[in-house]
Amino acid sequence: MGFQHGDGGGTWKPDPRIRSIFARALDLVFPPHALDGMGTPQSPGLSAEAWSRVRFISEPLCDGCGAPFEYAMAERCAACLSRPRAFARARAAVVYDDASRDLILKFKHADRTDLSRLFASWIGRAAADLLADADALTPVPMHPGRLLRRRYNQAAEIARPLARSRRVLYLPDVLARTRAGESQAGKSASGRRRNVAGAFVAQEGACKRIEGRRILLIDDVLTTGATAEACARALLRAGAAAVDVATVARVRDAAEIPI
Numbered sequence: 001m002g003f004q005h006g007d008g009g010g011t012w013k014p015d016p017r018i019r020s021i022f023a024r025a026l027d028l029v030f031p032p033h034a035l036d037g038m039g040t041p042q043s044p045g046l047s048a049e050a051w052s053r054v055r056f057i058s059e060p061l062c063d064g065c066g067a068p069f070e071y072a073m074a075e076r077c078a079a080c081l082s083r084p085r086a087f088a089r090a091r092a093a094v095v096y097d098d099a100s101r102d103l104i105l106k107f108k109h110a111d112r113t114d115l116s117r118l119f120a121s122w123i124g125r126a127a128a129d130l131l132a133d134a135d136a137l138t139p140v141p142m143h144p145g146r147l148l149r150r151r152y153n154q155a156a157e158i159a160r161p162l163a164r165s166r167r168v169l170y171l172p173d174v175l176a177r178t179r180a181g182e183s184q185a186g187k188s189a190s191g192r193r194r195n196v197a198g199a200f201v202a203q204e205g206a207c208k209r210i211e212g213r214r215i216l217l218i219d220d221v222l223t224t225g226a227t228a229e230a231c232a233r234a235l236l237r238a239g240a241a242a243v244d245v246a247t248v249a250r251v252r253d254a255a256e257i258p259i
């Protein structure tokens with residue numbers, strides 16, 4: 001996957017044609033394997049079978065929460081009009097279903113951090129308009145105890161290569177999760193909101209880096225938006241001009257989650 005990291009200033013880089021020839025030769029010696037573990041990739045990262053199962057989200061969609069519309073409707077869905085969110089806009093790359101869930105669970109719980117750049121590239125396409133407006137990217141933080149057990153924050157693993165490839169300021173530590181709370185899995189929409197209420201705060205000294213900036217918040221999955229809203233409120237309290245949200249996946253309709 002061709003990501004331009006832009007880390008080195010005057011470092012020598014070979015001609016792209018030479019790199020391409022070398023890459024093809026390397027593939028002959030060490031054939032590429034799909035990230036889902038099912039043979040040779042048909043498209044960047046996934047086998048043909050896995051790629052065909054993933055449902056990518058495209059327009060028309062709600063400009064507020066990113067939910068896909070069956071056909072072109074108003075700019076925002078009824079849910080966003082009736083209950084404005086703390087975040088301004090949200091985008092997700094794919095529908096959260098069996099296919100995407102399998103990939104995301106491998107990424108989160110099976111140390112498959114090699115999927116992070118694939119997910120970053122998906123978000124890069126799905127949230128291109130949000131990235132164009134963003135002054136900085138920040139991941140949804142994990143509670144220190146949970147981070148110690150998992151050893152990495154999946155949102156940060158996605159946000160880092162995304163920020164680097166788009167040359168957007170990366171702020172990995174401006175938010176903190178002050179209490180672990182229970183897992184959001186299986187909770188109703190109202191239960192999810194209660195579970196994360198007051199759980200996120202801006203880190204001490206972070207206001208200088210947040211103030212006046214439009215922040216793009218990165219996470220793996222958007223369901224009811226409770227976690228994203230809690231983070232957005234903390235960022236807005238710290239002086240952010242606005243907060244947008246970009247995730248790998250989202251439920252097709254928040255109405256699928258019980259109230």
